[in-house]
Amino acid sequence: MKAAKAIPKSWFRSSATVALARELIGHTLCRRMPDGRIRRLPITETEAYDGPEDLACHAHTNRRTKRTEVMFARGGLTYVYLCYGVHWLLNIVTGPENYPAAVLIRGAGPHDGPGKLTKALAITGDQNRQPLSRANGLWLERPADLPNERDILATPRIGIDYAGPHWSQVPYRFVIRVKPKV
DNA sequence: GGAGTGATGACA
């Protein structure tokens, strides 16, 4: 069996956030649960939030606040925030320093939906602003086999109609196509 | 189709 490779931090510092969101599909999201057990789940759904011009990005127009500050950091940190007062959403900060961008992890393994994923993995605000690392209990691995390009679909992002006709429609959401049985 | 839920950011 081929060992999974850890992903170098430099990989997340690329400014090509949208390409990273696509590449993350099929990578393995790894989590050490509070009870010490380790879960490894293939990422099935992501969304890119890319830079000051992206009106759907929390840090659009370079809005730098206590919450969005982490998006301006170099890639490789987590950005976890509470949505609708109910759900924690897990993002991975991308890009070089001072470029606000992140990839939202919307689904992995059997868990579809960003809120359900964090619940299943016991991810909360405690995991915000942490470098992805095994020591921190949350990291990524590159599996031996990645999905075929043909099996990754690009669609508009979810729940961001407020971002206007352009930014609410750009195909920044990536989802693995479930292969139909033949 | 509609409510719940509470941090966040804008405004005063």
Add this chain to the structure above:
DNA sequence: GTCATCACTCCA
């Protein structure tokens, strides 16, 4: 201090 706004999920 107040208030409107949400990168969602569940139940009817």
